[in-house]
Amino acid sequence: MDCTQLIFCLFDISLLILVQMGPPDPILGVTEAFKRDTNPKKMNLGVGAYRDDKGKPFVLSCVRKAEALIAAKQLDKEYLPIGGLGDFTKACAQLALGANNEVLSSGRNITVQTISGTGSLRIGANFLSRFHGGSRDVYLPKPSWGNHTPIFRDAGMQLKAYRYYDPSTCGFDFRGALEDISKIPEQSVILLHACAHNPTGVDPKQEQWKEISDIVKKRNLLVFFDMAYQGFASGDIDRDAWAVRYFIEQGHNILLSQSFAKNMGLYGERVGGFTVVCKDIEESKRVESQLKILIRPIYSNPPMNGARIATTILNTPELRLLWLEEVHGMANRIIKMREQLVAGLKKSGSSHNWQHVIDQIGMFCFTGLKPEQVERLTKEFSVYMTKDGRISMAGISSGNVGYLAEGIHAVTK
Amino acid sequence: SFHSLTSNFVFFIFSWWGGVQMGPPDPILGVTEAFKRDTNPKKMNLGVGAYRDDKGKPFVLSCVRKAEALIAAKQLDKEYLPIGGLGDFTKACAQLALGANNEVLSSGRNITVQTISGTGSLRIGANFLSRFHGGSRDVYLPKPSWGNHTPIFRDAGMQLKAYRYYDPSTCGFDFRGALEDISKIPEQSVILLHACAHNPTGVDPKQEQWKEISDIKRNLLVFFDMAYQGFASGDIDRDAWAVRYFIEQGHNILLSQSFAKNMGLYGERVGGFTVVCKDIEESKRVESQLKILIRPIYSNPPMNGARIATTILNTPELRLLWLEEVHGMANRIIKMREQLVAGLKKSGSSHNWQHVIDQIGMFCFTGLKPEQVERLTKEFSVYMTKDGRISMAGISSGNVGYLAEGIHAVTK
Numbered sequence: 001m002d003c004t005q006l007i008f009c010l011f012d013i014s015l016l017i018l019v020q021m022g023p024p025d026p027i028l029g030v031t032e033a034f035k036r037d038t039n040p041k042k043m044n045l046g047v048g049a050y051r052d053d054k055g056k057p058f059v060l061s062c063v064r065k066a067e068a069l070i071a072a073k074q075l076d077k078e079y080l081p082i083g084g085l086g087d088f089t090k091a092c093a094q095l096a097l098g099a100n101n102e103v104l105s106s107g108r109n110i111t112v113q114t115i116s117g118t119g120s121l122r123i124g125a126n127f128l129s130r131f132h133g134g135s136r137d138v139y140l141p142k143p144s145w146g147n148h149t150p151i152f153r154d155a156g157m158q159l160k161a162y163r164y165y166d167p168s169t170c171g172f173d174f175r176g177a178l179e180d181i182s183k184i185p186e187q188s189v190i191l192l193h194a195c196a197h198n199p200t201g202v203d204p205k206q207e208q209w210k211e212i213s214d215i216v217k218k219r220n221l222l223v224f225f226d227m228a229y230q231g232f233a234s235g236d237i238d239r240d241a242w243a244v245r246y247f248i249e250q251g252h253n254i255l256l257s258q259s260f261a262k263n264m265g266l267y268g269e270r271v272g273g274f275t276v277v278c279k280d281i282e283e284s285k286r287v288e289s290q291l292k293i294l295i296r297p298i299y300s301n302p303p304m305n306g307a308r309i310a311t312t313i314l315n316t317p318e319l320r321l322l323w324l325e326e327v328h329g330m331a332n333r334i335i336k337m338r339e340q341l342v343a344g345l346k347k348s349g350s351s352h353n354w355q356h357v358i359d360q361i362g363m364f365c366f367t368g369l370k371p372e373q374v375e376r377l378t379k380e381f382s383v384y385m386t387k388d389g390r391i392s393m394a395g396i397s398s399g400n401v402g403y404l405a406e407g408i409h410a411v412t413k
Numbered sequence: 414s415f416h417s418l419t420s421n422f423v424f425f426i427f428s429w430w431g432g433v434q435m436g437p438p439d440p441i442l443g444v445t446e447a448f449k450r451d452t453n454p455k456k457m458n459l460g461v462g463a464y465r466d467d468k469g470k471p472f473v474l475s476c477v478r479k480a481e482a483l484i485a486a487k488q489l490d491k492e493y494l495p496i497g498g499l500g501d502f503t504k505a506c507a508q509l510a511l512g513a514n515n516e517v518l519s520s521g522r523n524i525t526v527q528t529i530s531g532t533g534s535l536r537i538g539a540n541f542l543s544r545f546h547g548g549s550r551d552v553y554l555p556k557p558s559w560g561n562h563t564p565i566f567r568d569a570g571m572q573l574k575a576y577r578y579y580d581p582s583t584c585g586f587d588f589r590g591a592l593e594d595i596s597k598i599p600e601q602s603v604i605l606l607h608a609c610a611h612n613p614t615g616v617d618p619k620q621e622q623w624k625e626i627s628d629i630k631r632n633l634l635v636f637f638d639m640a641y642q643g644f645a646s647g648d649i650d651r652d653a654w655a656v657r658y659f660i661e662q663g664h665n666i667l668l669s670q671s672f673a674k675n676m677g678l679y680g681e682r683v684g685g686f687t688v689v690c691k692d693i694e695e696s697k698r699v700e701s702q703l704k705i706l707i708r709p710i711y712s713n714p715p716m717n718g719a720r721i722a723t724t725i726l727n728t729p730e731l732r733l734l735w736l737e738e739v740h741g742m743a744n745r746i747i748k749m750r751e752q753l754v755a756g757l758k759k760s761g762s763s764h765n766w767q768h769v770i771d772q773i774g775m776f777c778f779t780g781l782k783p784e785q786v787e788r789l790t791k792e793f794s795v796y797m798t799k800d801g802r803i804s805m806a807g808i809s810s811g812n813v814g815y816l817a818e819g820i821h822a823v824t825k
Contacts, residue, residue, distance in 0.1 A: 018545070018547060019545050019695070019698045019699050019702055020698060020702075021697065021698045021701050022698075022701035022702050022704070022705045023701075023705075024701070025496070025704065025705075025708060028495075028496070049492060049493065057490040057491070057492050059488075059490055059491055063491075064488075067485070071481070071485060074473075074478075076471040076473055077471070077473055077477075077677060077678055077679050077680045077681055078463060078471050078679055078680055079463065079673075079679045079680050080680050081442075082439070082442070115529070115711035115712075115715070116711065116712065118708075118709070118710070118711050118712040119710070119711040119712075122709060122710050122711065131430065131432070131433050132429065133432065134429075147708060147709060147712070150705075150708065150709035151709040153709075154706075154709045154710075220427070222429055253428070253429060261493075265491060266491055267491050267492055267493045268491045268492055268493050268494050268713070268715070268716035269491055269715060269716060269717060270711065270713075270714070270715040270716075276430070278428070278430060279428040279430070279431075283428060283430050283431075283433070285435065286430065286433045286434060286435045286436075287430050287433055289435050289436035289437075289438070290433055290434075290436050292436070292439070293436045293564075294568075296439060296532075296561060296564065297532070297536060297561060297564035297565040297567075297568045298529075298532070298533070298536050298568075298710070299529035299530070299532050299533040299536065299682065299711075300529075300530065300532040300533075300561070301680065301682075302682070303529070303680070303681060303682040303715035303717070303718065304680035304681060304682075305681060305715065305717035305718070306715065306717070
């Protein structure tokens with residue numbers, strides 16, 4: 001044995017010696033703790049996945065039907081193109097923009113299939129990092145989805161923020177947002193949640209979106225829309241895409257991330273899209289070529305199964321209709337839970353104003369609970385949520401909404 | 414106002430992506446594009462790295478179809494997988510590579526995560542190295558290597574270097590050259606090794622040569638790319654020999670696995686990334702950091718392919734069927750190699766084509782020069798990459814004779 005070999009063996013030198021234990025994911029950590037709890041009345045309000053009124057995961061009927069159709073075809077498993085299934089990207093863009101959108105007829109968008117919403121945002125972030133010379137800065141609303149920050153940061157961008165949520169009203173800080181946005185340096189990137197803002201559930205009204213569009217235009221900002229909940233917010237696909245379509249109409253050539261995790265319940269199948277609205281079709285070809293060069297060394301080409309399901313649903317008339325009904329149903333159940341929660345709080349004797357629970361939109365609700373109240377709710381009632389007071393309405397059912405109301409009243413009275 | 418008029422004007426003519434150049438097409442996928450446009454009924458696509466049956470059709474394994482039926486019957490939900498993937502999958506994946514009785518597995522000192530096939534696995538590994546491997550930025554690839562290795566490591570922030578590997582004068586392994594180059598690699602650099610069925614050459618070291626490579630005392634971090642386990646020799650354990658030997662010898666390796674080829678799961682994107690750690694405590698730390706790395710890339714991996722692979726690996730009769738089918742695919746390839754060489758001899762070729770039989774796996778480095786490749790494409794509508802690499806999968810008993818004639822015509 002020579003010296004080097006001896007050292008290698010004796011000191012058992014590990015090249016990974018400096019790898020520290022990293023912090024657990026804040027959102028997933030909630031579910032871990034929930035699982036360990038033995039209280040039969042426990043509630044998991046951390047999970048951002050829809051549950052039916054029995055608290056069970058819900059696979060849409062249109063999805064099951066689509067799967068049966070696909071299985072019958074006995075398709076092969078050949079690699080998709082780098083940019084994904086062509087029929088999927090087409091249907092995906094149409095869903096967001098509306099089938100008659102001028103962008104689509106002129107072919108000036110490039111839409112690629114991505115690994116759900118996260119994959120879409122990351123491709124966008126990487127694209128910005130490589131090709132957006134104007135600025136390194138991405139402005140997120142305050143607060144935003146926790147994962148936005150590492151997505152853009154790991155891609156090499158810098159994160160900044162604009163005011164968005166007003167804790168004193170549990171609503172939209174419209175004045176604050178306009179003030180902050182009007183000071184954003186030109187050519188910076190601004191990320192906007194298209195609907196059902198995560199984590200607050202607070203969305204701008206249409207008149208407010210119009211003013212935001214004007215300021216963004218004056219500041220010459222590059223708009224990046226994150227639309228993870230189309231259909232899930234109001235129950236209406238077109239209504240939830242209103243802001244995206246309005247901005248495009250107003251001349252913003254936007255970036256757009258779409259997810260089918262929630263609105264089609266395709267969570268683990270990882271179905272999403274990333275769109276760049278370009279000046280013209282020639283530009284879209286150049287951008288497409290660069291997106292492919294970017295994607296190929298990350299994962300080569302996207303997973304086929306979920307995209308086939310989504311495409312089958314979107315392009316089979318009776319399945320598309322069924323889907324729209326089911327999305328509407330999910331959104332309605334959420335809205336009903338909001339109403340029942342507020343009714344329950346009043347019934348428990350709460351004197352607080354809980355109107356924001358009804359005004360907020362989508363899967364999440366920013367209760368306004370403070371960290372110490374959240375802690376009590378978890379310790380004393382086994383109700384699990386993230387520390388910021390965000391609850392997933394999907395985790396509430398008609399069977400436990402009363403219990404939740406009592407618990408929230410107990411820690412806030 | 415004039416100001417708002419001008420800013421509106423600027424707004425409408427301004428374009429964010431004016432400076433984005435048209436990028437070059439992918440060299441491998443570009444071959445298929447050209448093939449599609451060709452109208453010659455005798456055309457052959459030897460660029461594609463996907464297995465074809467003897468009729469030239471894509472092949473979905475029976476074990477896969479059976480697994481899909483079993484899964485469909487369960488009517489499972491579609492809840493997110495954990496960040497690191499399906500637990501049963503990662504376990505079975507690691508067992509397949511290392512062997513079920515491997516000490517690494519029983520001591521729990523590996524962390525294996527589910528990835529987006531082989532590319533996704535390599536990229537996670539590259540990102541992990543970039544973030545945590547303080548020793549060196551350099552990754553040494555064999556010369557040549559799979560084309561996508563370079564942008565994978567480069568985009569992750571690593572620097573690419575090379576060690577000699579393929580000997581064009583023999584169409585075989587440049588063992589002396591490899592040993593010389595590897596012995597000069599600076600300590601703590603990363604060395605990437607193809608576990609079996611080297612892509613693009615099909616040239617693999619013999620076991621005795623692997624032993625000498627393992628011995629070279631440079632304290633290098635070994636990253637194995639195993640995209641073809643089972644596909645090379647037809648035997649799962651034999652193809653994993655080098656990986657297992659290195660671990661036995663004390664190398665705490667990184668390992669990428671793909672199920673694209675050996676299970677025909679191409680578009681389902683099934684793969685694994687493993688870090689063999691010093692002990693279970695280290696594997697926990699590494700796992701936590703892998704999750705932090707993965708979450709902002711795609712949050713969690715796609716479920717369908719992993720469910721299929723797990724069902725096959727963990728259902729005894731399906732696993733047996735799978736091993737047979739992998740053996741069958743490998744055998745058809747070996748037969749095509751033999752028939753091609755026989756055809757070349759029959760055509761009257763005086764060249765030594767032994768390398769076509771000696772090389773292993775899906776690809777064959779014919780030794781054809783670029784101008785010969787061009788003639789083969791133009792005159793015979795046989796499509797391959799410029800480096801003379803052919804995918805044996807694209808050859809069938811029905812067209813191997815035509816290919817032999819074509820190769821002979823451009824090389825005589």
